[in-house]
Amino acid sequence: MSEEFAPQKDYRLSKNIAPEHYDLTIWTDLQDLKFSGTVEISLRIGTDTSTVVLNSLALEFSEVSLHSYALQNTQTPSATEIDDTRQRVIFTFPDVLPANSTARLKIAFKADVSSQMMGYYRSTGGKDSKTVYALTQFQPTAARRAFPCWDEPNFKATFAITMISRKDTVNISNMPVAHEEVYTPQLEVEEGSWIANTFASLLHPSDWKITTFETTPPMSSYIIAYANGPFEYIESSYKSTLSGKVRPLRFYGTANAIPHAQFALDTVTKIMPIYEQMFDIEYPLPKLDIFAVDDFDLGGMENWGLVICRTQYLLHDPTSNDVQNQQSVASMVGHEVAHMWFGDITTMEWWDNLYLNEGFATLMGDKAILGKRVWPEWKPDSEFLGSSFFQARQLDAKLSSHPVEVECPNEDSILQIFDALSYAKAASVLRMLSSHVGEHQFLKGVSIYLKKHLYKNAVTKDLWEGIQAATNLDIPKIMDTWIKEMGYPVLTVTETEDGLHIRQDRFLETGPAEEKHNQIIWTVPLSILTVSDDGKPTVQKHIFDTRENFYSLETSKVFKLNVDTTGFYAVQYSPERLVRLGRTAALPDSPFSLSDRIGLVWDASALAKAGYAPVSSAFALIRMLQGEKEYFVWDTIATNIEEIVSTWYEKPQVVELLNAFRRDLFVPVVKRLGLKYSISDSPNDRLLRTLAVRQAAAAGNPEVVAELKAWYAHLLQTGNDSKIPSELQGVTFKVGVGEGGRPEWEYAKQLASNPKNPAQGVAALYAVGASKDLGLAEETFQFALTGVRDQDIPRCLSGLQQNPLTRKFLAERVKDRFDELEKRYAGTFNFKRFIEVSFRYLSSDKDYEATAAFLKDRDTAAYDQALRQSLDNIKTRAAWVKRSTEELTEWLKRRPEGER
Structure with missing residues (x-):
């Protein structure tokens, strides 16, 4: 919670000492998978003190010294305390540093380039999936794993980053390269320095190079980024509509990613000038890169000047007209680039205001407001409802919901608020405000807010002041309940003659x-x-x-x-x-x-x-809307019927009645649109065809199932996927595995391990869980834990969760391996996903009691929100089954006689 609302808490670093500038040098050895470095931090001392406290975790220190400009001396610590619980290091120095003085702290450190997808870690990719490279992921509290720092968003400072690496690799960071040189003995390196001593210890120092980047503007530690590896790039540029300045734009990745990079790069090129106009603020950095990586805990990350995303969310086959994949890429790029203003230029004071970053980026970037200006044919405002608005309402309807602005007392709680409330509810209530005051006035107020807090931190009242200045309305009165309270209302309408x-x-x-x-x-x-x-x-x-x-x-x-x-x-x-x-x-x-x-x-x-x-x-x-032609209405119908089928999954007689209703709804759409895609199709018809085929297949329509089975059989026999439209790859794989045996399962597993592109790999990951054979389900579970990337395990397990025959099996197997999984994924976003995938779609009181009892005596602090929300979901589904089974069955049985 920010200081505006509560006194300084023990989990927050004292502002008595604050960093103003970092000189950070990182030495990366991809052969030994180790990194080392030095950081020299210019400090401002507020009051007399002899201790310096900053964040650090899993780093080994070799040299520490502090130069006081007031005392004109350099000290080494008289004591060093490592506090892993609060993720800090405390240095105590012999001489007291006087108030209102400056100092320079120097620390040499080292650690392994781990595989944990946080801090400075390694990923493997390339055509053979064996290319090793290193990159950072610091949000929310992992910069401290890469270098000692004041790792809180309101400790903004400038950063000058230098990377030392093997000369045949590429270094990238937030800022452009200032200069780069291969090491020679004549290179000017401070004698006796850590860098000089390290070079002196090498057998072949000329195999290494030094890359120095330009200094950043003031920024928070969590959006610092750097990477080292055998990267390639394609390049574009855009011209600022505010200044006329031309800025380079690049897409980085391993060689196999580059042929699929153009759509994402084109998207950045389109949207940068639009954002500048929208906010009336020019993008302040000299360049912007996006970087596709193979292993990443989040979908994407808004590092200033170096956006990093998973390959699955950035790559698009240039020969494909798959609208959904184009939308997915555009959504990811739009969201992360919006953060260049919301989060990077102006940053929330503390994580309780995460929504100031994520809600805005969701609304502006990957959903409604930007889309109307760039892709109106995609009907982005209506798409927003299914992807964000109602997702948020479903979560906020639970007793275990939380306010958009929620206290974050420690690292565990910070990780847990990266959810549909901080993203989708925040975006939804901001959209509501924009609609109420008018989009033009709303954006004018947002611009006022951003300009007032350039390179600074902000809290909720700062945003309301900006919009209030543009509208002359009492914005806190309108918005406080939506941000500070959990839940939302149902308005019950009673009619009279008069109103x-x-x-x-x-x-x-x-x-x-x-x-x-x-x-x-x-x-x-x-x-x-x-x-x-x-x-x-x-x-x-x-x-x-x-x-x-x-x-x-x-x-x-x-x-x-x-x-x-x-x-x-x-x-x-x-x-x-x-x-x-x-x-x-x-x-x-x-x-x-x-x-x-x-x-x-x-x-x-x-x-x-x-x-x-x-x-x-x-x-x-729903029955009255059977003549509807719009995809997004049909998608809404499908989503809600799917939830009912999922809830009643243990009552096959009800499921068959529901599937008959589904077939009546969607098979006519399949017959009208057919299974073949044409370049002349509208986005609406492409999306609607895909949806209808998926629903008809899930409901067991024999003609559609037979066609998909034949497509998968041809792929299995020939290795040629030309019969399968890219939009129907997922449902084809699922039907092929679900209706087949071991050969079909083995082939999907092979594709999951070695796909020809990320989309194929994702489809196969879900499909391996579709088998009706419990023996293959066990093999799928083992494959998920040992054979796929950590980031993809939840996808693989989701296939088991979506399969009604293996949903309870999955819950029991996760319980069996719970301690191992918790230890393996502690501190990552992944463990929360394990909880949700494994338990929240159960549907009986017995399941609720068993799940609650299993977790009762565990320390669940790191995932208590996901646990409570999952338990609430089980309870709601169980109550719905008890309350509505009879009524649902009766309506479905007499449905054919009903009026249209």
């Missing part, structure tokens, strides 16, 4: 909130669409900040709350009104927008799941 009586209560997936959970009254930016007799739509905007209120309108006419589904709340209408809304939504010239129709389906489904309404009401609405 609408609306009441707000907390929405919980376990059902209507009890009084103890219903204390918050949100300030709701309420929008109401009304349609006149001549079909003309009108939008009313209100601020609804009481428990109940009345709004006048003619209820005999068409109306709908939450225009374009911008408000972060659910709406419960009467059953009769929902039917009328469905009929209006199904009209060819419906006054309801695409986002309106998506919101209607999501709300009806969420209310049914939580017991506010019968499941039949959601299904009736």
